[in-house]
Amino acid sequence: MxxxxxxxxxxxxxxxxxxxxxxxxxxxxxxxxxxxYLFYGWVEPWLAFMLGASTIIDFFLAKRMSEHTSHIRLxxxxxxxxxxxxxxxxxxYNFFSDDLARIxxxxxxxxxxxxxxxxxxxxxxxxxxxxxxxxIDISRGTLQPTSSFIDFTLxxxxxPQIVAGPIERPQKLLPQIESTRTWKAEYFYSAWQLIxxxxxxxxxxxxxxxxxxxRIFHLEEPTVLLASTGALGFTLQxxxxxxAYTDLSRGVAFLxxxxxxxxxxxxxxxxxxxxxxxxxxxxxxxxxxxxxxFPTRRFLLGRQRRLPEWVILAIxxxxxxxxSGLWHGAGWTYLLWGGMYGILIVxxxxxxxxxxxxxxxxxxxxxxxxxxxxxxxxxxxxxxxxSIDWVINIFSNPLMGSREQQAVALIGFSIVAVYSxxxxxxxMLDRYTRENSIIRSMYxxxxxxxxxxxxxxxxxxxxxxxx
Amino acid sequence: MKAFRNYLITSTLLLSFLSFYIPxxxxxxxxxxxxxxxxxxxxxxxxxxxxxxxxEILLFGDSMLAPAVDEKLVERKLGRKTLLVSLPGTxxxxxxxxxxxxxxxxxxxxxxMVVFFRDAxxxxxxxxxxxxxxxxxxxxxxxxxxxxIERAYINQMSPLEKFMEGYIPLYSSRWRIRQTxxxxxxxxxxxxxxxxxxxxxxxxxxxxxxxxNLDITFLSEAIGAADDYFYAPERLNFENQVDQSFLPEIxxxxxxxxxxxxxxxxxxxxxxxxxxxxPGLSAYIQGLDVYLEANDVLFLDLDQKKIPFExxxxxxxxxxxxxSIFTQELIQGLTMIVK
Numbered sequence: 192m193x194x195x196x197x198x199x200x201x202x203x204x205x206x207x208x209x210x211x212x213x214x215x216x217x218x219x220x221x222x223x224x225x226x227x228y229l230f231y232g233w234v235e236p237w238l239a240f241m242l243g244a245s246t247i248i249d250f251f252l253a254k255r256m257s258e259h260t261s262h263i264r265l266x267x268x269x270x271x272x273x274x275x276x277x278x279x280x281x282x283x284y285n286f287f288s289d290d291l292a293r294i295x296x297x298x299x300x301x302x303x304x305x306x307x308x309x310x311x312x313x314x315x316x317x318x319x320x321x322x323x324x325x326x327i328d329i330s331r332g333t334l335q336p337t338s339s340f341i342d343f344t345l346x347x348x349x350x351p352q353i354v355a356g357p358i359e360r361p362q363k364l365l366p367q368i369e370s371t372r373t374w375k376a377e378y379f380y381s382a383w384q385l386i387x388x389x390x391x392x393x394x395x396x397x398x399x400x401x402x403x404x405x406r407i408f409h410l411e412e413p414t415v416l417l418a419s420t421g422a423l424g425f426t427l428q429x430x431x432x433x434x435a436y437t438d439l440s441r442g443v444a445f446l447x448x449x450x451x452x453x454x455x456x457x458x459x460x461x462x463x464x465x466x467x468x469x470x471x472x473x474x475x476x477x478x479x480x481x482x483x484x485f486p487t488r489r490f491l492l493g494r495q496r497r498l499p500e501w502v503i504l505a506i507x508x509x510x511x512x513x514x515s516g517l518w519h520g521a522g523w524t525y526l527l528w529g530g531m532y533g534i535l536i537v538x539x540x541x542x543x544x545x546x547x548x549x550x551x552x553x554x555x556x557x558x559x560x561x562x563x564x565x566x567x568x569x570x571x572x573x574x575x576x577x578s579i580d581w582v583i584n585i586f587s588n589p590l591m592g593s594r595e596q597q598a599v600a601l602i603g604f605s606i607v608a609v610y611s612x613x614x615x616x617x618x619m620l621d622r623y624t625r626e627n628s629i630i631r632s633m634y635x636x637x638x639x640x641x642x643x644x645x646x647x648x649x650x651x652x653x654x655x656x657x658x
Numbered sequence: 659m660k661a662f663r664n665y666l667i668t669s670t671l672l673l674s675f676l677s678f679y680i681p682x683x684x685x686x687x688x689x690x691x692x693x694x695x696x697x698x699x700x701x702x703x704x705x706x707x708x709x710x711x712x713x714e715i716l717l718f719g720d721s722m723l724a725p726a727v728d729e730k731l732v733e734r735k736l737g738r739k740t741l742l743v744s745l746p747g748t749x750x751x752x753x754x755x756x757x758x759x760x761x762x763x764x765x766x767x768x769x770x771m772v773v774f775f776r777d778a779x780x781x782x783x784x785x786x787x788x789x790x791x792x793x794x795x796x797x798x799x800x801x802x803x804x805x806x807i808e809r810a811y812i813n814q815m816s817p818l819e820k821f822m823e824g825y826i827p828l829y830s831s832r833w834r835i836r837q838t839x840x841x842x843x844x845x846x847x848x849x850x851x852x853x854x855x856x857x858x859x860x861x862x863x864x865x866x867x868x869x870x871n872l873d874i875t876f877l878s879e880a881i882g883a884a885d886d887y888f889y890a891p892e893r894l895n896f897e898n899q900v901d902q903s904f905l906p907e908i909x910x911x912x913x914x915x916x917x918x919x920x921x922x923x924x925x926x927x928x929x930x931x932x933x934x935x936x937p938g939l940s941a942y943i944q945g946l947d948v949y950l951e952a953n954d955v956l957f958l959d960l961d962q963k964k965i966p967f968e969x970x971x972x973x974x975x976x977x978x979x980x981x982s983i984f985t986q987e988l989i990q991g992l993t994m995i996v997k
């Protein structure tokens with residue numbers, strides 16, 4: 192069930208009515224759990240069973256951990272193996288199955304069954320990280336496990352976030368789940384702009400740009416110019432698409448009385464790679480920072496005397512970014528994309544442009560932005576490419592190509608230029624106008640009109656559903 | 659609160675203005691009749707073709723047909739003049755229109771009309787009728803085609819869509835507005851920088867994105883995604899679907915004009931693995947078989963022959979070797995019918 196479908200909004204109308212009529216917190220949470228499982232298992236009911244089973248196991252492991260502190264490592268290891276094992280199996284099985292079948296076949300055993308494709312359950316990567324942050328924080332003693340199974344189940348399965356985040360931390364969501372919620376008009380006033388912008392960015396911008404870029408990335412041999420157009424298009428598409436999903440998720444959560452996390456802060460204005468990861472997919476970025484980067488760095492600092500300084504500086508960002516790449520999918524392109532950011536962070540640090548770097552004049556700022564934007568676009572080219580060979584081949588393909596290829600590239604540039612105007616305009620309005628200014632109202636009115644024009648029953652899924 | 663109030667006022671003003679302006683700009687009535695507006699002109703390509711070629715057997719289908727059937731071999735083996743019409747991007751709705759407004763109006767009508775389809779294609783009137791498919795529907799339809807408007811368009815809409823089609827001009831004129839927006843995005847830059855006009859830019863899109871330049875997995879996935887439409891459980895319910903479709907009309911038109919209708923189910927790769935086919939598909943085909951028999955329509959289920967993977971060029975279309983196998987199967991099936 193997609194946030195842009197009529198089915199979802201009918202479903203939400205029913206949930207919303209029942210939820211606010213329930214008044215009592217316990218019933219409200221039960222309604223949300225039922226709604227979340229219905230939402231999640233709508234197309235494939237077995238996904239809901241799998242989610243339920245893993246939630247039960249983690250709930251009891253967390254309880255055991257707090258009751259038997261001497262066995263924390265054992266329970267934590269079990270949870271890690273379970274969560275990461277399931278994630279790895281579903282995410283990477285298809286990637287390795289061909290080789291596995293070949294090896295098994297060479298050993299003279301039946302191997303056909305290994306070639307069966309496995310469907311990655313939507314949202315698995317997101318709710319696994321949510322559960323892991325709960326388990327890790329309990330094992331570290333920074334969080335007390337909730338005694339309510341319903342509350343924990345709702346934390347994991349909360350339907351506005353289940354499919355593509357934001358990857359909410361228990362410290363933020365659980366207290367809201369545990370508190371009493373009564374309807375306030377502010378919920379609506381916080382939600383409407385997010386829902387409107389979410390629909391606008393998905394239906395008008397992401398879908399329009401996406402239908403063009405998708406074809407570019409499926410050309411057998413695109414010219415350099417066409418590939419650049421595709422990369423620029425994807426740069427716009429993925430921001431519009433993913434931020435639309437986050438806006439809709441936050442808007443829906445607000446209507447249910449929950450304040451959830453932002454994921455984007457003008458990421459394409461970044462001046463350095465560290466800056467980019469402090470603006471792009473924030474909830475994933477902070478998760479990786481807290482559970483991968485800092486622990487790796489602490490571990491290496493503990494061995495400071497035996498290790499050269501560059502190892503301590505380089506390994507944590509490299510490892511974190513490689514894991515980020517792997518989290519996005521099983522494929523060399525994702526790994527290379529993550530690796531590229533890891534290397535960039537290390538190089539920028541070595542150049543003195545690390546975390547807190549600020550340019551001291553506008554020329555440096557413009558140059559830094561241009562450089563970083565170029566890396567971002569190239570990064571998305573790697574991310575969206577069908578294979579590494581495809582990317583390598585681009586450099587041996589013609590630069591401009593035939594007149595027809597140039598004409599299509601021009602169409603692509605026009606599409607990107609035109610559809611980025613509303614994104615840039617919104618960013619400017621957010622910065623330079625008041626919330627209730629008439630210019631903003633006009634922008635939202637125009638966005639509403641455009642939604643009527645671009646609404647279509649055949650809307651493709653949000654890109655981040657596949658991760 | 660103030661922000662929302664301002665938004666409400668501004669959008670009401672803008673939407674009211676557009677509701678007034680758009681019907682004038684596109685010359686459409688308000689409220690608008692639900693469903694598409696066809697012009698009076700009907701293309702007579704196939705009437706003319708039948709009168710010229712005078713075939714006894716007409717082989718009719720979408721893009722799957724041409725790579726699957728050797729027309730000359732069929733003609734030679736059956737000893738009857740055969741005409742093959744393979745129209746990419748078509749489906750049962752446009753076939754109904756072509757039969758009604760072209761084939762049965764020809765002076766020379768074929769004795770046998772063989773329609774090639776895949777799975778539930780014959781009973782999904784809403785398949786391939788909107789967006790870019792609308793233009794080809796429009797070429798064979800007239801405002802008198804009320805059954806078409808009802809079954810292919812109005813019946814496919816939810817009550818909300820029907821309301822919006824009638825009363826929200828921004829929504830009902832969305833395809834035309836989007837065409838206008840597309841026009842201003844696509845053409846000016848090419849015209850200025852490459853001196854490439856509208857026709858030249860459209861040609862460039864066709865050349866660059868022609869099937870042979872695209873990776874085959876993408877094409878297969880795109881076809882698969884489109885075909886998902888007719889594998890939805892409700893569309894595999896034959897009893898419910900048949901009376902809402904154009905199949906009864908196609909049968910009636912053929913019968914009344916002395917044409918023996920033969921339906922041929924084509925093989926596809928999609929559900930080759932045992933147990934991979936949608937749960938309702940077998941029951942659907944059984945229902946179709948019984949229905950066709952009761953209506954004196956001959957049915958050849960050539961999907962049962964399970965042509966192996968290596969004889970396909972993608973998930974739907976056969977390659978040259980596949981063509982040779984399929985044509986033999988077809989001739990074998992037709993020989994028993996065409997005596």
